[in-house]
Amino acid sequence: MTALATPAGGGAGAALVVHEAHAPHPAKPAIDRLGLWLFIASESMLFSTLAVARFYLAGLDRPEGVNLPLGLALTVDLFLSSLLSYRAVTKIRTGDRPGFLAALAATIVLGVLFIGGVAMEWASAEFGPGTPYGTAFFSMTGLHVSHLLSGLVVLILVYRLGRRGSFSADDHWGITAAVRYWTFVDAMWLLVVFPTLYLL
Amino acid sequence: MSDDLPAMGEARSVPTSPPTPASALIPIARGLIWALVGFIAGAGLTSLARAAAGLEPWSLELNFTAGYAVALPGWLLGVGLWERWGREWFGRPVADGPTDWRRYLAFTVDHKVIGIQYLVTFLGLFFLGGALAMLIRWQLMSPTNQPLGAGAYNNVMSLHGIVMIAVAVASVVGGFGNYFVPLLIGARDMAFPRLNALSYWLVPPVAVLLLLSLAFGGWDSGWTAYPPLSVRNASGQVLFNLAIITFGLSSILGGLNFLVTIIHMRAPGMTWGRLPIFVWGVFATSWIALIFTQFLAAALMMVLLDRIAGTSFFEAAAGGAPLLYQHIFWFYSHPAVYIFVMPGFGLALEVITHFSRKPLFAYRWAVAGFLGILGLSGIVWAHHMFVAGMPGQLLAPILVSTELISIPTGLIFLSALGTLWMGRLWLRAPMLFALGMVFNFLIGGVTGIFLADVPTDIGLHDTYFVVAHFHYTIIGGEIFALFAGLYYWFPKMTGRMYSERWAKAHFWLMFLGFNATFLAMFWVGLHGMNRRIFTYPIDLQGPNLVTSLFGFFLGISFLPFLWNMARTLLARRAEPAPANPWAARTLEWQTSSPPPPENFVADPVIDGHPYDYGVPGSVHAVLPGVGATGTLTEGTR
Numbered sequence: 001m002t003a004l005a006t007p008a009g010g011g012a013g014a015a016l017v018v019h020e021a022h023a024p025h026p027a028k029p030a031i032d033r034l035g036l037w038l039f040i041a042s043e044s045m046l047f048s049t050l051a052v053a054r055f056y057l058a059g060l061d062r063p064e065g066v067n068l069p070l071g072l073a074l075t076v077d078l079f080l081s082s083l084l085s086y087r088a089v090t091k092i093r094t095g096d097r098p099g100f101l102a103a104l105a106a107t108i109v110l111g112v113l114f115i116g117g118v119a120m121e122w123a124s125a126e127f128g129p130g131t132p133y134g135t136a137f138f139s140m141t142g143l144h145v146s147h148l149l150s151g152l153v154v155l156i157l158v159y160r161l162g163r164r165g166s167f168s169a170d171d172h173w174g175i176t177a178a179v180r181y182w183t184f185v186d187a188m189w190l191l192v193v194f195p196t197l198y199l200l
Numbered sequence: 201m202s203d204d205l206p207a208m209g210e211a212r213s214v215p216t217s218p219p220t221p222a223s224a225l226i227p228i229a230r231g232l233i234w235a236l237v238g239f240i241a242g243a244g245l246t247s248l249a250r251a252a253a254g255l256e257p258w259s260l261e262l263n264f265t266a267g268y269a270v271a272l273p274g275w276l277l278g279v280g281l282w283e284r285w286g287r288e289w290f291g292r293p294v295a296d297g298p299t300d301w302r303r304y305l306a307f308t309v310d311h312k313v314i315g316i317q318y319l320v321t322f323l324g325l326f327f328l329g330g331a332l333a334m335l336i337r338w339q340l341m342s343p344t345n346q347p348l349g350a351g352a353y354n355n356v357m358s359l360h361g362i363v364m365i366a367v368a369v370a371s372v373v374g375g376f377g378n379y380f381v382p383l384l385i386g387a388r389d390m391a392f393p394r395l396n397a398l399s400y401w402l403v404p405p406v407a408v409l410l411l412l413s414l415a416f417g418g419w420d421s422g423w424t425a426y427p428p429l430s431v432r433n434a435s436g437q438v439l440f441n442l443a444i445i446t447f448g449l450s451s452i453l454g455g456l457n458f459l460v461t462i463i464h465m466r467a468p469g470m471t472w473g474r475l476p477i478f479v480w481g482v483f484a485t486s487w488i489a490l491i492f493t494q495f496l497a498a499a500l501m502m503v504l505l506d507r508i509a510g511t512s513f514f515e516a517a518a519g520g521a522p523l524l525y526q527h528i529f530w531f532y533s534h535p536a537v538y539i540f541v542m543p544g545f546g547l548a549l550e551v552i553t554h555f556s557r558k559p560l561f562a563y564r565w566a567v568a569g570f571l572g573i574l575g576l577s578g579i580v581w582a583h584h585m586f587v588a589g590m591p592g593q594l595l596a597p598i599l600v601s602t603e604l605i606s607i608p609t610g611l612i613f614l615s616a617l618g619t620l621w622m623g624r625l626w627l628r629a630p631m632l633f634a635l636g637m638v639f640n641f642l643i644g645g646v647t648g649i650f651l652a653d654v655p656t657d658i659g660l661h662d663t664y665f666v667v668a669h670f671h672y673t674i675i676g677g678e679i680f681a682l683f684a685g686l687y688y689w690f691p692k693m694t695g696r697m698y699s700e701r702w703a704k705a706h707f708w709l710m711f712l713g714f715n716a717t718f719l720a721m722f723w724v725g726l727h728g729m730n731r732r733i734f735t736y737p738i739d740l741q742g743p744n745l746v747t748s749l750f751g752f753f754l755g756i757s758f759l760p761f762l763w764n765m766a767r768t769l770l771a772r773r774a775e776p777a778p779a780n781p782w783a784a785r786t787l788e789w790q791t792s793s794p795p796p797p798e799n800f801v802a803d804p805v806i807d808g809h810p811y812d813y814g815v816p817g818s819v820h821a822v823l824p825g826v827g828a829t830g831t832l833t834e835g836t837r
């Protein structure tokens with residue numbers, strides 16, 4: 001057999017570099033960014049399926065009991081929360097840790113408010129889940145809230161890490177990633193859930 | 201999302217206790233305990249909430265779903281996610297896992313360990329699904345004197361279907377993809393090693409749920425789980441839906457990891473035009489897994505919501521539409537057949553070019569074939585619904601788009617034939633299985649034409665003709681490629697050489713058993729035997745008896761394989777494998793067998809095409825400080 005391959009059996013030559021199997025790859029930031037974008041692309045398919053199901057089942061029907069003012073208030077709340085989450089990233093980029101923490105805390109509070117608003121809407125809805133529109137309404141808002149809850153957990157973990165000083169102006173991928181996911185969840189409300197259920 | 205490990209990760213730790221069989225089971229035992237605690241918490245809180253709302257506290261399907269939703273993260277964290285990743289989320293240092301043989305039973309990040317975990321798990325499931333197939337053929341030996349009742353038959357048939365679908369989805373990509381994609385592109389590991397381990401450890405709950413569902417009445421709706429039946433049958437259906445949603449998540453995260461790995465982790469000089477063809481197959485497959493699997497998850501989630509949350513997606517009386525399920529389900533499940541077969545195609549082309557000692561014929565056209573299949577895969581789903589009552593305007597376009605798929609598939613096929621043409625064929629076991637795949641897939645592909653054409657499909661739909669067709673593409677295509685890969689890469693993975701005589705015996709028995717079984721099925725299908733029915737007209741008994749006997753023959757053909765593996769892996773006197781027993785040019789053979797944890801003694805630099813056999817002066821890669829690969833391996837067979 002050929003002699004050019006590495007020492008058979010992973011002998012002495014292998015032992016020299018044996019510890020470096022998981023050294024950070026030079027393209028690490030690009031790798032992390034692409035991973036998150038692909039995850040977002042995949043998750044958005046779930047929302048689009050439910051949006052299609054809404055029109056397949058209920059056409060353009062929308063019952064009288066849909067609370068448009070509450071829907072609008074929720075939309076504004078989520079939009080503000082997205083803006084504040086971006087402010088958090090901007091602040092940590094300049095090394096302003098207190099500013100970052102304040103913006104992130106406000107993001108989280110608006111997120112909790114949103115969940116409270118959806119709970120109110122579920123409790124006061126004049127239609128049940130057993131109608132075509134109701135099926136679409138409860139499944140889409142439910143899917144969205146479950147994503148929002150996971151986003152909140154991530155934001156709270158990032159907040160805790162931020163208070164411990166785990167992030168700096170040059171090292172804050174954890175924040176960027178959490179905020180990008182949060183913005184994605186907000187965008188799903190603004191672009192898919194809200195127009196599909198309240199406007200069309 | 202960040203998934204980098206501290207430098208000097210896994211290999212640094214020193215085992216503190218001597219490895220004993222019992223200590224190897226600690227991670228799994230911890231995972232089970234955390235899962236149990238999670239289940240009790242999730243189900244208990246649901247009961248409390250229901251009691252507080254004045255409802256009956258226990259509602260089996262709802263409580264089970266809620267319990268499972270907490271048990272699953274509990275299992276993952278307990279089995280090692282917490283120690284190796286989760287601690288970091290709370291600013292604490294992560295711990296290392298075992299480095300000895302116990303790492304195969306732990307949350308280990310090395311892609312080679314994960315590849316072996318997938319292979320062993322899915323070979324086990326393959327033999328379980330095969331045993332269920334034997335039960336099916338035992339039942340169908342006679343239309344009257346049957347060992348299983350109608351209900352048990354439906355459960356066995358459904359379980360056989362989904363277990364084999366899982367094997368088809370994950371055995372080649374999960375096993376060989378994980379083990380060999382990083383090696384083939386000259387990387388040290390996958391892009392997200394811990395996410396990779398997470399993807400694997402999502403699989404055991406799937407198997408447990410599927411088997412546990414039998415305790416809840418099983419599910420008799422087949423692997424396709426169409427409503428309205430799947431909304432109304434036994435509670436085992438809920439466990440099926442939870443299992444397959446979990447499996448989908450594993451598949452999505454795996455696909456994501458392959459895509460990022462292939463895009464960003466290629467060695468310097470490994471351009472897209474030099475990428476080994478198996479990697480191209482995994483690349484195209486991973487896009488399908490990433491994007492389309494969500495539709496399966498959505499369809500199964502809708503059934504689940506109809507059962508536990510009172511929605512009416514598929515309850516026609518309340519304005520639901522059962523046909524919607526079929527659209528969403530097949531929007532994933534047709535592309536899924538390319539998840540099965542594209543890595544198999546890549547693997548067969550890989551083996552064929554190495555064992556023909558020729559450059560891969562029309563490499564660029566073969567790549568175009570993979571990308572063409574990927575591009576067309578999303579617009580053909582409704583060929584499964586020609587008789588389902590969908591709008592008539594869809595029939596012709598779907599017929600045409602389905603037929604169009606034969607063009608990119610044909611490109612891949614021609615690449616295989618062109619490589620074989622005038623080659624110096626080296627008929628070792630991997631090559632026999634690859635050639636068998638080409639032969640079988642030709643039959644599978646040609647019979648598919650009759651199912652893609654509306655006029656013929658109306659008669660053939662839901663007959664054994666369909667069953668024979670898809671077994672030809674999945675067993676004949678992918679599973680033959682799986683065994684080609686097993687024999688091809690066995691020496692690399694284990695450092696030992698299997699017995700060629702037993703391997704050839706395995707091939708010939710499996711090839712004859714497979715073709716005899718499923719050719720007979722075409723015949724009974726053409727004579728009107730319906731699929732998924734526990735009995736059949738008496739005049740079809742003769743051919744069914746023949747099918748069953750050859751089916752048992754096919755089952756027995758795996759005994760030489762198992763014996764070969766056992767005697768090679770367990771016996772001390774097994775022949776050690778050299779680094780490059782096939783004198784192949786690709787990178788995985790330019791390192792020891794098995795490779796060291798970091799894969800190569802030096803990071804490879806790519807200099808030329810991987811398949812330039814017989815091209816003077818062509819070098820595929822240089823390992824700095826070691827030497828060039830490719831030229832020196834010529835003439836060593």
Ligand SMILES: [Cu+2]
Nearest residue numbers: 533534583584
């Ligand atoms: Cu199809």
